Amino acid sequence: MKKHWKSLAERKNGSDKPVEKSIPKGNLEQMLDIFENGNDKSQSNRRDFLKLCGYSLAISTVLASCENSVQKAIPYLIKPEEITPGKANYYASSYVNGSDYCSILIKTREGRPIKIEGNDLSGVTHGGTSARVQASILGLYDTGRYKNPLSGDKKLSWNDLDKTVVDQLNKLKDNKEEVVLLTPTIYSPSTKSVIEGFLKVYPNLKWVQYDNRSASALLKANEMCFGKAGISDYRFDKADLVVSFDADFLGNWLMPVEHIRQYAKKRKLSDGNTNMSRHIQFESRMSLTGSNADFRIPVKASEHALLIAQLYNEVLKIKGKETYTIATASADIVELAKELWGNKGKSLVVAGDNDLNIQLVINALNYELENYGNTLRTDKQILTKQAIDSDMEDLLSELKSGKVKALLSYGVNPVYDYYKGEEFGKAIEKVPFSISLDLAPNETSVLFKNVAPDNHFIESWNDVEAKSSRYSLMQPGIRPLFDTRQFQSTLLAWSGSDLDYLKFIKKYWEENFYALQNKYPNFTTFWNHTLQQGVFEPSTSVAKVQFKMPDITNVMAMAAQKVESSGLDLQIYESVALGDGQMANNPWLQEMPDPISKICWDNYLNISPKQAKEMELELGDVVELNNGETYPIYILPGQAYNTLAISLGYGRTVCGVVGKNVGKNVAALANLKKEHRSDFVSGIEIKKTEEKYDFAMTQTHHSMEGRAIVREANLDEYKKNPKAGNDHKHKYKNAGIYKEPEFPNHHWGLAIDLNACIGCGACTIACQAENNVPIVGKKEVIRAHEMSWIRIDRYFSGDENKPGVVFQPVMCQHCDNAPCENVCPVAATNHSSEGLNQMIYNRCIGTRYCGNNCPYKVRRFNWYDYTQADSIPNNLHDPAGLTSDLSRMVLNPDVTIRAKGVIEKCSMCVQRIQEGKLNAKLKGRKVKDGEIKTACQQTCPSGAILFGDLNDKSSELFKVTSSGRNYHLLEEIHTLPSVSYLTKIRNKKS
Structure with missing residues (x-):
């Protein structure tokens, strides 16, 4: 059996030896020291320990009995027609945050948005969401948002602010002074129309779009190859072979929610299918995408250009075309070229580098492989990134020269995330008139003289075209909580229009989209239907763009140049959880572990195991870069030698209490190369300091212990034997001392396909939102007090410098022979029928016997009153800020808010099961297969999780559990789990 390990320390020590873990001592540990050692620094003894225990128990009892608050329920005097108390309403909408997009449903209870689900009707996202989409609901109730218009620190009415702004804009128009509107990429058709109208009213105004994680080079390359700037539609579900050069398409590159679904669809082995795509990844840092690859090659970012040029040259050789004079390719590249040619028209080559030369060669390579029109479509384009990096450089130059007399900023934060952020901040302060239209204070908005606060997207109307002819609508799930006004309505007001934005959208859709369909006889019916569905995807015929091969002679020569540099290469990447840092004040995302390192509440410098050994560095050592900045070290298996990597999204200085000063801002480490932002820099040197740093890691314990918890096999083996990798079956009939359990009606269960699970963590945040799971903060995570009901275990295998990676979601296994149930002295945990x-x-009285007796370690103990269920103020342990009535509005009323001192764990979303059963009963029928979905299943973009009734022999779940790949965790101890797994299959060459 292949040996798996979770950390380098575990790999070194072996599974029989415990791994030392540095944990700062809290009150409990101090008391244990007193008890075990007899004396501490204050000469305390066992008697003092018992006194302290007795006091803490007594004072808790007194406080609990004295300070129970009175909660009042206020009934509806006149009930709104659309609201039925106790029943959820769903509103189809869209999530938009910069280039992040998803078609969604907003779940509301009694007018409160409490959860976001994916919209199954979307032809783009197909019901999937991401962790950031799930967590965005929390931003609605962020008390740190702007609450009203401001002029400096002075509150204004909207009328006063509008008058001031319009007077200033008209004055600047009359004097023909330059005004700039700075926004992210706008891919809303009606918003573009609003901005165009605004530009007509103020012809002296210039519109600049800025994407802090731009695709500027890709846009320029496509413009040279197709005559039109745009991003082609990547079809991973059509590709038999995917070759990626540092494109983290499952993590953050372009449209990951869509890419995940396509990728997983091509790799699922079900219904007799034995074919799956093959994925090869070249990268320096172990990314989420690289961790899922069949074959991963660690290379420096500076070597990408040469490798891609050599690969292109080898394909030209195979085709018998004239080649370029460059360095001879390695045997691996020659073999890869042959494999690509064998899959021509069914392969896909992508690169994440924001480098024009690289993107041009990638385009040429895909063209020679005949991928355009098959795995790459130019008639359907991705529209979420349209900004050109050089435009931002020009704007900074104009701001510094004093040419810009007024600056309007919406939805961007260049002072924080632009590589010249400090210069940008100083330039903004010199602008005579400035106004921010942002949602919440950030490093840029606080420098503006006026603020016209935007609505949260859940309070807003909008429309979206994330891909060509794939439209979706955004509608509010609640009225604005504060005195805010959405950006588009503000521009309309300053343009002198008397239309509100909703009327504007409806007018725009009637004029532009109504004629694209013939199903509905009038616009009102068409609008209402589209609003209800959330999407409108007409069948439009778009002319395919012809590929024109640019002259790449010089490009190939430049790409083939060997980069000579001393020192290390440093790559800046985007965190899967926090992204670019806009959502840094979201505690759910801060506490979400990184899929690879399993560290939360921090960013850190990734270094290769080989480099760490040479420099005698250990986990948590602090090093100093040659720019004077210091960072803690994480030794990352699979990190390319002589490279470093660190994530963006941290180090916010103007932010809410959750995200402020968490980690370090590394945007200034980026640079501009040939007019495009580059996120890797060479010539970095590091030296070890004497400092040590504690990480909040959620996975450092042993869990495999030599047992077959994760099972995997190669595709060739699977074709020969459907049970390949799954030969560890333990079938013990009536092995227990108890009677075999019977379930006469339903027997609920879950199955998780390890081949489809990519480890993105969306399920963990969905579970958190659905089940009111509290977050605990960095200090408590370090003490292993995290509360997540579902964890994603990450296992390495093989060489630490070129490891394989497997992800395994683990939640309560709902054992039919549950060890936890036998030991509870008060029968708090039991088995349902x-x-x-x-x-x-x-x-539950908190003995924690059940947690100790659980072999899967999935039960969570409430150490503190995280959600104030005991009604005792406890701000010290409330990192989410869920102490105000506003913040508590996000809690799901269908799920009990657990009090301090009780055990909790996955309930398999029993509230959803009950709702599904009641709905079926009202209709006089049985529950249909697939009708009930758990929160983790509903949000999973890859469809890796399947819930259903094991008693239903015709259900999808029963079919899956009958597969040769199906197995249970720790079958040998006969706990009879209701959760099962399908083995991981890799498409590796034998």
Whole structure:
């Protein structure tokens, strides 16, 4: 059996030896030291320990009995027609945050948005979401948002602000002074129309779009190859062979929610299918995409250009075309070229580098492989990134020269995330008139003289065209909580229009989109239907763009130049959780572990194991770069030798209490190369300091212990034997001392396909939102007090410098022979007649016997009153800020808010099960297969999780559990779990 390991320390020590973990001592540890050692620094003894225990228990009892607050329920005097108390309403909408997009449903209860689901009707995202989409609901209730218009620190009415702004804009127009509107890429058709109208009213105004994670080089390359700037539609579901050069398409590159679904679809082995795509990844840092590859090659970012040029040259050789004079390719590149040619028209080559030369060669390579029109479509384009990096350089130059007399900024934060952010900040302060139209204070908005606060997207109307002819609508799930006004309405007001934005959208859609369909006889019916569905995807015929091969002689020569540099290469990447840092004040995302390192609440410098050994560096050592900045070290298996990597999104200085000063801002480490932002820099030197740093890591313990918890095999083996990699079956009939359980009605269960699970973590945030799971903060994570009901275990295997990676979601296994149920002295945990392991919170007295007896370690103990369920103020342990009535509005009323001192764990979303059963009962029928979905299943963009009734022999779940790939965790101990897994299959060459 292949040996798997979670950390380098575990790999070194072996599974039989515990891994030392540095944990700062809290009150509990101090008390244990007193008890075990007899004396501490204050000469305390065992008697003092018992006194302290007794005091803490007594004072908790007194506070709990004295300070229970009175909660009042206010009934509706006149009930709104659309609201039925206790029943959820869903509003089809769209999530937009910069280039992040998803078609969604907003779940509301009694007028409160509490959860976001994916929209199954979307032809782009197909019901999937990401962790950031799930967590965005929390931003609605962020008390750190702007609450009203401001002029300096002075509150204004909207009328006063509008008058001031219009007077200033008219004065500047009369004097023909330059005004700039700075926004992210706008891919809303009606918003573009609003901006165009605004530009007509103020012809002296210039519109600049800025993407801090731009695709500027890709846009320029496509303009040279097709005569039109745009991003082609990548079809990973059509590709039999995917070759990626540092394109993290499953993590952050372009449209990951769509790419994940396509990728997983091509790699699922079901219904007798034995074919799956093959994925080869070249990269320096172990990315989420690289960790899922069949074959991953660690290379320096500076070597990408040469490797791509050599690959292109080898394909030209195979085709018998004239080649370029460059360095001879390695045997691996020659073999890869042959494999690509064998899959011509069914392959896909992508690169994440923001480098024009690289993108031009990639385009030429895909053209020679006949991929355009098959795995690459130019008639359908991705529209979420349209900004050109050089435009931002020109703007900074104009700001510094004093040419710009007024600056309007919306949805961007260049002072924080632009590589010349400090210069940008100083230039903004010199602008005579400036106004921010942002949602919340940030490093840029606080420098503006006026603020016209925007609505949260859940309070807004809008439309979106994330891909060509794929439209979706955004509608509010609640009225604005504060005195804010959405950006588009503000521009309309300053343009002198008397239309509100909703009327403007409807007018725009009637004029532009109504004629694209013939199903509805009038616009009102068409509008209402589209609003209800959330999407409108007409069948439009778009002329295919012809590929024109640019002269790449010089490009190939430049790409083939060997980069000579001393020192290390440093790559800046985007965090899967926090992205570019806009959502840094979101505690759910801060506490979401990085998929690879399993570290939360921090960014850090990744270094290769080989480099760490040479420099005698250990986990948590602090090093100093040659720019004077210091960073803690994480030794990342798979990191390319002589390279470093660090994530963006941290180091916010103007932010809410959650995200302020968490980690370090590294945007200034980026640079501009040939008019395009580059996120890697060479010539970095590091030296070890004497400092040590504690990481909040959620996965440092042993869990495999030599057992077959993760099972995997190669595709060739699977074709020969459907049970390949799964030969560890333990079938013990009636092995227990108890009678075999029977479930006469339903027997609920889950199956997780390890081949489809990519480890993105979206399910963990969906579970958190659905089940009111609290976050605990960095200090408590370090003490292993995290509360997440579903964790994603990450296992390495093989060589530490070129490891394989497998992800395995683990939640309560709902064992039919549950060890936890036998040891509870108060029967707080028991088994239902439908196969669910239940928790009766009211009975639980916190012995934690069940947690100790659980072999899967999935039960969570409430150490503190994180959600104030005990009504005792406890701000010290409330990093989410869920102490105000506003913040608590996000809590799901269908799920009990657990009190301090009780055990909690996955309930398999029992509230959803009950709702599904009741709905079926009202209709006089049985529950249909697939009708009930758990929160983790519903949000999973890859479709890796399947929930259903194991008693239903015709259900998809029963079919999956009957597969040769199906197995249970720790079958040998006969706990009879209701959660099962399908083995991981890799498409590796034998």
